[in-house]
Amino acid sequence: MLIDVHAHFYTERSGRADWQTVNAARLDAGRRIGITAHVASILGSWGASSPTYFPSPEDVTHANDRMVELLREHREIHGYCVVNPNYTDHALGEIEQRLEQGMIGVKLAASRRASDKLLDPIASLAGERGVPILHHVWHFRRRDWSGQEASDASELAALAERHLATDFIMAHLGGGGDWSHSLRVVREVPNIWVDLSGSGVDVDMLDAAVREIGSARLLWGADITLGTAWAKLRYLESCDLAGDDLDLIKYGNAFQIFPAGVFRDGD
Amino acid sequence: MTVTDVAAFVGDYPYRAISHGTTDWLLSQMDRVGIDRAWVGHLPSFLYRDPAPGNAVLEQSLAQHRDRLAPVPVVHPGLPRWEDDTNRAIELDAPALRAYPIHQGLDPSGGAMRVFAAAAASARVPLLLTVKFEDVRQRHPLDTVADLPAAAVRQLVRSDPELRIIVTHADRAFVEEVHFGLTPREAARLLWDISWIWGPPENHLAALLDSMGVKRFTLGTAMPLRIPDTSFARLDLLDVSSAERSAILGDNLHAFLD
Numbered sequence: 001m002l003i004d005v006h007a008h009f010y011t012e013r014s015g016r017a018d019w020q021t022v023n024a025a026r027l028d029a030g031r032r033i034g035i036t037a038h039v040a041s042i043l044g045s046w047g048a049s050s051p052t053y054f055p056s057p058e059d060v061t062h063a064n065d066r067m068v069e070l071l072r073e074h075r076e077i078h079g080y081c082v083v084n085p086n087y088t089d090h091a092l093g094e095i096e097q098r099l100e101q102g103m104i105g106v107k108l109a110a111s112r113r114a115s116d117k118l119l120d121p122i123a124s125l126a127g128e129r130g131v132p133i134l135h136h137v138w139h140f141r142r143r144d145w146s147g148q149e150a151s152d153a154s155e156l157a158a159l160a161e162r163h164l165a166t167d168f169i170m171a172h173l174g175g176g177g178d179w180s181h182s183l184r185v186v187r188e189v190p191n192i193w194v195d196l197s198g199s200g201v202d203v204d205m206l207d208a209a210v211r212e213i214g215s216a217r218l219l220w221g222a223d224i225t226l227g228t229a230w231a232k233l234r235y236l237e238s239c240d241l242a243g244d245d246l247d248l249i250k251y252g253n254a255f256q257i258f259p260a261g262v263f264r265d266g267d
Numbered sequence: 268m269t270v271t272d273v274a275a276f277v278g279d280y281p282y283r284a285i286s287h288g289t290t291d292w293l294l295s296q297m298d299r300v301g302i303d304r305a306w307v308g309h310l311p312s313f314l315y316r317d318p319a320p321g322n323a324v325l326e327q328s329l330a331q332h333r334d335r336l337a338p339v340p341v342v343h344p345g346l347p348r349w350e351d352d353t354n355r356a357i358e359l360d361a362p363a364l365r366a367y368p369i370h371q372g373l374d375p376s377g378g379a380m381r382v383f384a385a386a387a388a389s390a391r392v393p394l395l396l397t398v399k400f401e402d403v404r405q406r407h408p409l410d411t412v413a414d415l416p417a418a419a420v421r422q423l424v425r426s427d428p429e430l431r432i433i434v435t436h437a438d439r440a441f442v443e444e445v446h447f448g449l450t451p452r453e454a455a456r457l458l459w460d461i462s463w464i465w466g467p468p469e470n471h472l473a474a475l476l477d478s479m480g481v482k483r484f485t486l487g488t489a490m491p492l493r494i495p496d497t498s499f500a501r502l503d504l505l506d507v508s509s510a511e512r513s514a515i516l517g518d519n520l521h522a523f524l525d
Contacts, residue, residue, distance in 0.1 A: 177404050
């Protein structure tokens, strides 16, 4: 069993003519790799009608509608509810509705800094409903970058420490930035889990993640580069991890933080 | 077919700690993933004002493993007597010559680089150029140099009709800009390593193989900065024949050097 905790799909409103091809390519590559569950989100219109990281409520709703359709069409697809926390009522309503429709987590990207108190009601609701929040992170953000109000690990940690009953997934350790800074930050924050996705494939990043965070808080994922994700899995397989640590990274930890029963035995 | 990695290193990296900069680790990873031979550079030399001491370290480091590890020394074409370093590399039977014009403070397609390129062409030794070492988002605050520009590769290829260049760590946009900005005869004197070209779902590598042909690509890993598994995983996600796979893993390189 292999669970990708960080997947994305596209829709007809994603501003690219090849959206169906890209979606199909993810599922095809997933079959080759042996992915049994894609836990995915759609980031609004991906910039077509509102910014990827600042999606309008309309685009959020449309994306979540399509995500629900996908998880109903494909038993291997599971969904995160995407929200823009600047529209608090809309965000809370989306989470309530989408969890009822079968989604199993919340996706926060970069619409508002993670440490901002505006995120508190969302974090509280996720904790009450027992679903994790996958939070986009720019590892050691030294300045603001255009197009997003990205958070770094320190800011996610501030949120996580205010919501100890909520599980957070720090997105894409290999997704850009200084991973060593993030690992230092989150190693003492027990309700932050580390997703290994992203195009980055640094040898020392993987070694340090295992050494400093431990296999019991690492999650395997791909984001938008499945080849690098598979490569990282192969490298970890070669590392002679203790006991069933590799299985924890592949699926065991995901079993723990997502609602019970959503991943079927034998998948 | 000899599986050959054209982009491996030994040594430390100046901007962050490297845990595995030894030949022993390199060889162990080659054995693990199935790489027969590696072209090896001395990693910190890209910042050395004079790369000659780094080349000496490289020569010494690989001395016991020359059956599998080939040295690719660095030449600084802006230094006096750079020809000596070039000649020493040729004496060592180096399969290629590295230069880092951006880090060396040189115009990457300026006069010094063109003279060096002509010398390499005359010696029938390819240049090995590195676009970048790390993603721009993760670089050290002092690591502010630009990537090698695609325009420089085009200009260098055009500067000498006998020159061959292997470019490592280029992404799809870079590869396409250079390849389709050259005549077919010029483009045939370039080889690209696949280490930084994305696979699915965007399928950049598949798109490039389709548009440029399999012959233009070869294996690179960037060990010990990056895990060697990436290029192999990407190949395993492609619909290519065993002959095409062999071409990328080594046969293309062999033909390129003939």
